[in-house]
Amino acid sequence: MAGILIYSDQDKLALELLTAARLIAKDANLNVKALVINNDAQAGELASRGAEVYQICSPELFAADTAALAAALQQVIEKLDSSMVLLSSNRRGKELAGRLAQKLAAGGLSDVSGLQVSGGKIQCTRNALGGATVATQQIDTEKAVIALAARSFEAAPIQDGGKINEFVMDAVTPSVKLLQTELKAGDVADIQAADVLVVIGQGVEEDDLPIAEKIAKKLGGEIACSKPVATDKKWLPEDRIIGLSGKKCKPQLAIILGVSGQVQFTVGIRDAHTIIAVNNDENAYMLQVADYAMVSDAGQVINELNKALS
Ligand SMILES: Cc1cc2nc3c(=O)[nH]c(=O)nc-3n(C[C@H](O)[C@H](O)[C@H](O)COP(=O)(O)OP(=O)(O)OC[C@H]3O[C@@H](n4cnc5c(N)ncnc54)[C@H](O)[C@@H]3O)c2cc1C
Numbered sequence: 001m002a003g004i005l006i007y008s009d010q011d012k013l014a015l016e017l018l019t020a021a022r023l024i025a026k027d028a029n030l031n032v033k034a035l036v037i038n039n040d041a042q043a044g045e046l047a048s049r050g051a052e053v054y055q056i057c058s059p060e061l062f063a064a065d066t067a068a069l070a071a072a073l074q075q076v077i078e079k080l081d082s083s084m085v086l087l088s089s090n091r092r093g094k095e096l097a098g099r100l101a102q103k104l105a106a107g108g109l110s111d112v113s114g115l116q117v118s119g120g121k122i123q124c125t126r127n128a129l130g131g132a133t134v135a136t137q138q139i140d141t142e143k144a145v146i147a148l149a150a151r152s153f154e155a156a157p158i159q160d161g162g163k164i165n166e167f168v169m170d171a172v173t174p175s176v177k178l179l180q181t182e183l184k185a186g187d188v189a190d191i192q193a194a195d196v197l198v199v200i201g202q203g204v205e206e207d208d209l210p211i212a213e214k215i216a217k218k219l220g221g222e223i224a225c226s227k228p229v230a231t232d233k234k235w236l237p238e239d240r241i242i243g244l245s246g247k248k249c250k251p252q253l254a255i256i257l258g259v260s261g262q263v264q265f266t267v268g269i270r271d272a273h274t275i276i277a278v279n280n281d282e283n284a285y286m287l288q289v290a291d292y293a294m295v296s297d298a299g300q301v302i303n304e305l306n307k308a309l310s
Helices: 011-028 039-049 065-082 091-105 206-218 227-231 285-289 298-309
Strands: 004-005 031-038 050-055 080-088 109-119 121-128 132-140 144-148 163-166 198-199 221-225 253-257 276-280 292-295
Touching: 004 011, 004 198, 011 031, 011 039, 011 080, 011 109, 011 144, 011 285, 031 039, 031 065, 039 050, 039 163, 050 065, 065 080, 065 109, 065 198, 080 091, 091 109, 091 144, 109 227, 109 253, 121 144, 206 221, 206 298, 221 227, 253 298, 276 298
Parallel strands: 004 031, 004 080, 031 050, 050 163, 080 144, 109 144, 198 221, 198 253, 253 276, 276 292
Antiparallel strands: 109 121, 121 132
16 A cells, blocks of 8 residues: 655654644555654654654754755655655745655645545645635645645644654765754744744834733743734844744634734634734724734733733
8 A cells, every 4th residue: 555654854743744644544545654864752752653653864864955855755755655745844844845746756735734535636725825715736646745834733642553663775965064053042932832822013012022021921922923023123033923924823822912914914823722812903804813802002901911910
């Protein structure tokens, strides 16, 4: 039986890929295998969730060298007879998806948020027209490479039956030489992993930003923002942008202050479990998208909320 191969350099995303693969494997009559490269912890996590893991241990392979990774994946795909590859649609995953699709002469889609099987074909849903609508697209080539957006699927639960196999590959020629790795200085928050987000837009005054950050910490969450707050005002790093050109987040709670709610923003937060929005314009679209809408001054709400949480 041909199969689905999953691979991500990110541990959490690999667990989401496993869920996605299982969702379609039965209907598409495909088995599921996971590839892990130089990451014992991820191999163990996937195996503890019942996955059949193939592990490559090869120090010359690393995530930034997507050309060498694509060559390694091609070998695995051929040996394991995989007809579909699921990757994560993060920056490196997208680059890898393009390279791999080209190598395999396969159709490829990135930023996919949903998968289903119809008439034996895999159909993918993804945002289209800047997030204003959702398109359903189908890959008709024999092989398919699909990169899935983060948090589109839950992490696979713990289950029995997993095992780890060593995969011995033929040498691949590295295209990049890794000289040194360094942790990114300063802001390293992962807004996609946060359960609570306090999100500020251009309707918030700069003086209120530190208080909004305090509120986020008190609620055990992170601060995030609309694009112009990071790119134009430079109040926060671009890692904190939510939306089409930022990150797609799915927190339990999003408190959204002074954001108008343009589609390029809302596409990144509309899957939050609960949205509370504050805007002083009762016609702001953000208030329509929210579960709880408050027509009020953002600065006043920030200060009252801070007091209430003290
Ligand atoms: C290709 C493309 C990609 C884009 N990608 C992104 C993206 O990823 N993320 C993103 O955010 N944007 C993105 N944008 C920009 C997007 O279209 C909007 O311009 C942006 O989201 C607006 O940010 P904002 O709501 O903070 O600011 P504004 O549109 O200026 O809205 C400010 C809001 O604050 C309210 N307000 C003002 N004063 C107060 C107050 N005192 N109290 C309460 N409310 C107040 C106003 O009523 C208004 O609704 C993209 C645009 C394009 C063309």
